[in-house]
Amino acid sequence: MGYTRWSDADYQTYSDTTNYRAATSVSAVFSNTAAPPSDFVVQNIQVRESRDSELNPRSTPIILGLDVTGSMGKYAAQIAQEHLPNLMSHIINNSVVSDPHILVMGIGDPRAYDSYPAQASQFETDLRIIEQTRELFMEGRGGGNDHEGYDQAWYFAKYCTATDAKECGRKGVIFTFGDEPPASIPLTETEWKKVFGNKEYPKFSSMQELYAEVAKDWQIFHVVIEEGNYFYSGKSSVINGWKRIMPPSRILYCKNSHDITKICVTALEVLALTGDEPLPSKIFEDDALRHAFSGLLASHLTPPRQPE
Numbered sequence: 001m002g003y004t005r006w007s008d009a010d011y012q013t014y015s016d017t018t019n020y021r022a023a024t025s026v027s028a029v030f031s032n033t034a035a036p037p038s039d040f041v042v043q044n045i046q047v048r049e050s051r052d053s054e055l056n057p058r059s060t061p062i063i064l065g066l067d068v069t070g071s072m073g074k075y076a077a078q079i080a081q082e083h084l085p086n087l088m089s090h091i092i093n094n095s096v097v098s099d100p101h102i103l104v105m106g107i108g109d110p111r112a113y114d115s116y117p118a119q120a121s122q123f124e125t126d127l128r129i130i131e132q133t134r135e136l137f138m139e140g141r142g143g144g145n146d147h148e149g150y151d152q153a154w155y156f157a158k159y160c161t162a163t164d165a166k167e168c169g170r171k172g173v174i175f176t177f178g179d180e181p182p183a184s185i186p187l188t189e190t191e192w193k194k195v196f197g198n199k200e201y202p203k204f205s206s207m208q209e210l211y212a213e214v215a216k217d218w219q220i221f222h223v224v225i226e227e228g229n230y231f232y233s234g235k236s237s238v239i240n241g242w243k244r245i246m247p248p249s250r251i252l253y254c255k256n257s258h259d260i261t262k263i264c265v266t267a268l269e270v271l272a273l274t275g276d277e278p279l280p281s282k283i284f285e286d287d288a289l290r291h292a293f294s295g296l297l298a299s300h301l302t303p304p305r306q307p308e
Contacts, residue, residue, distance in 0.1 A: 004126040005055045006088045006100075014127055021081065026138055029077040035116065036106065036137035042118040042156060043197040048103055050123040050163040050172070056099035060172065061123055061163045063218075065153035067178035068106040068119075070140045071229045075257050076106075079177060080133045086261040088129065096268045097173075101163075102129050105156065106136040107176065110149045110195045111183060114141045118152040118195050120160070146237065147183045150176040150222060151207065152195060154214040155187065159199060166217050173219045173271070175264055179228020181241025186210050207245045219271055223252045223263060248295030259288040266293070 015021045023029050038044055050061035064084075066076040084104070091100050106119035116139055121132035153176050165172055186204040187195070204210040214220060222242055224231060231238050242251045252263055266289055269280055283289045283297070290297070 004128075006092050006126050006129075008085075008089050008093075010127050011085050011089075011130065014130065015085075020130070023077075023081060026073045026077045029081050029134060030136055030138050031134050032137045034137075036119045037135055040106075040119045040121065040132075040135060040137075041116060042120055042152070042160065042195055045120060045160055047160055047162050048120060048123055050101040050103075050161065050165065052099075052164040056101065056125055058098040058170075059101050059163070059165055060097040060099055060170070061161065061165055062097075062100050062102045062172065063105060063153055063157055063161075063174045064102060065105045065107045065150060065174065065176035066136070067148055067150070067176075067180075067225075068108055068136065068138045068140070069114075069148055072178055072225065073138045073140055075177065075225055075228065076136075076138065078257055079260060080104075080130070080136075082258070083261045083264075084130060084133060087264055090261065090265045091268065094265075096265055097272065099125070101125055103161075104129070104133045104136065105153050106138070107149055107152055107178070108139050108141060109145070109147075110152060110187060110191045111147075112141070112145055114139055117149055118156065120156060123161075123163075146181065146234070147241070148178055148180045149195075150178060150182050151186070151210060154210060154218075154220065155192075155196070155202075157218050158214045159196070159202065171217055171219050173221070173268065174214075175221050175223060175267075177223045177225055177260070179225045179231040179238065181234075181238050182207065182222070182245055184241070184244075211245050220246065221250050221252055221264075221267055222246065223254050223260065225257060226253060226255050227257055248299045249293075251295050252292045253294060254288075255291060256288065259292070262286075262289065263292045270296070
């Protein structure tokens with residue numbers, strides 16, 4: 001996928017004709033109320049492709065993993081309704097990364113009783129990003145087990161995608177969004193089959209090993225939604241859970257969900273830095289960004305470079 005191009009004008013027409021931006025409920029944003037389309041269920045997906053084309057000659061695959069469990073549905077809706085179109089507009093109009101191809105996932109809990117723990121759209125470059133995101137099913141469950149299955153986006157990127165970027169030595173980008181800690185151990189074979197069906201089971205000894213393997217081909221971030229109920233009551237367990245697996249520079253903190261677009265755009269800008277280029281000044285000047293990138297600032301790490 002990836003043979004067309006995003007247009008702000010097309011989105012404006014779509015929004016006006018469907019009244020999309022005026023939607024005020026989760027059910028008005030997402031069209032499926034009983035189940036996702038069968039071809040969105042990860043168990044049924046063999047591969048999702050991100051390919052270069054004449055209109056997108058240097059594709060950058062980007063996976064957005066939305067937490068669709070009970071406490072996070074309204075934030076998934078806000079990301080779909082507000083941030084997806086803004087993110088595409090900012091990336092395209094400001095050349096933040098080259099030729100973005102966006103795939104959106106619905107992330108549930110494979111270690112609990114979710115019927116559809118992982119869903120995935122196609123990699124798209126135009127209005128279909130919005131149209132397909134609206135087809136995700138907000139299952140609204142989760143297991144009460146003090147984590148969600150954010151790692152499903154990592155497994156999916158590693159084992160269910162084929163990208164020209166990887167073949168050319170360039171990394172894709174993964175953003176997951178949610179208010180809970182990650183799971184503390186990788187998927188068991190039974191849990192893997194629940195999500196990925198009969199694909200060969202990749203056994204990992206730890207979440208750190210899984211992260212390191214996926215990070216060979218993908219730049220991985222998690223955006224902590226601090227407005228979520230779980231974070232409000234379990235802040236330390238959320239922060240410590242992520243720090244056990246990921247570098248602090250890859251954990252982004254969002255106090256106000258309306259700041260998601262600028263946090264993601266800034267993360268992409270940091271990835272694009274080369275050599276000894278300084279961090280964007282807005283990280284120091286903007287309160288929301290200074291908080292979001294506190295892990296990067298505190299660790300004094302050289303900003304990661306995007307491979308050529």
